[in-house]
Amino acid sequence: MPTLETLLGGLSAREFLAEYWQKKPLLIRQAVPGFQGVLERDELFELACDPDVESRYIRLPADGLEGEWTLEHGPQSRGRLRGKKQPWTVLVQGLNLWVPEGDRLLHCFDFIPQARLDDLMVSYAVDGGGVGPHFDNYDVFLLQGTGKRRWQIADQADRTLIEGAPLRILKNFQPTEDWVLEPGDMLYLPPHWAHNGIAIGECTTYSIGFRSPTAQELGTEFLGWLQERIQLDGIYADPGLELQQNSAEIGSRMVDQIEHMLSGIRWTRADIEEFVGTYLTEPKAHVFFDPPEESLSRKAFERAVRKHGFELDARSLLLFSAAGFYLNGELVELGTEFGGESAPALGDIIARLAHRRALPADDFAGSPTKLLDLLYEWYENGFGNPGA
Secondary structure, rough: OOOOOHHOOOOOOHHHHHOOOOOOOOOEOOOOOOOOOOOOOHHHHHHOOOOOOOOEEOOOOOOOOOOOOEEEEEOOOHHHHOOOOEEEEEEEHHHHHOHHHHHHHHEEEEEEEEOOEEEEEEEEOOOOOOOOOOOOOOHHHHHHOOOEEEEEEEEOOOOOOOOOOOOOOOHHHHHHHEEEEEOOOOOEEEOOOOOEEEEEEEEEEEEEEEOOOOHHHHHHHHHHHHHOOOOOOOOOOOOOOOOOOOOOOOOOOHHHHHHHHHOOOOOHHHHHHHHHHHHHHHOOOOOOOOOOOOOOOOHHHHHHHHHHHHEOOOOOEEEEOOEEEEEOEEOOOOOHHHOOOHHHHHHHHHHHHHHEEEOOOHHHHOHHHOOOOOHHHHOOOOEEEEEE
């Protein structure tokens, strides 16, 4: 895996955040020297054909950008991945969930908070393949694997899209920069920068994407979360009801009373903190956890972690805030055993696990039973495993 120094072209993480993050693009030659990807082409195709893996197949029009685009959601077929007549590409999402090396690559970008990190996507394209000129609403790092890809970019105000296309293809793309990326080269793009990647021969590109939820999405999710937690007292009543001239009219007194009843819907910063913790760690809809086929006993598990450490499953999301620790959409209940003088030290251990995604065996020297019980529960649910 690369060092942060090469990954950012000699910039420190602090310099990158101050000068480039969400401000301007950055081209980094040999960000990951010698990089050829994290899996072979046949392995990539096998994932694309797996019904449990999210993938898309895109074929470019034969008659220009405004011709007929083809978009097929997975699982893909082997026959589709042998096409020769028109340029095409296949995209595999969530590579970090299926390939350990992909998960390690994704977490090389932890200089951005994990709460913003989304997933690792790989795109394979034949000569001339791509997804057309477009823009994203989120930051992205584009790391070249095998082969070469030509990237054209522009910071343009015109975001008119081609009508009827199954993808968000820009109609009037006017590139201002043009580069060819070779294996190990990387391009960072802030949100809304238009870009078009065109394969030069066969190639693979690895995209590190970031979460950027809209205010509408956050509002919808928060209201759904709040719905399960609010308790409003009272029942509608109108003992002073007067005869209406028209029985179909919704009277102002009814509206007034309902307005008063609903004014009890309130929330605090603590509610927001709890929502954010559960929302940001909630696994995506297609993610499932598998308990170990042959589960270790509690004693055998303790021996294993004291010898090899413990690591989170690639699918697990462990984050924390002032409100506490959250794992896979749930608040981690530490219990009273974590109270008293030992609480800061134990909190530090779990925070290190969240940050590093793993704990070495040394961290379990003298660890209290409650911590081992907690990790054993996570192990039995498929959330993590003793280290190798």
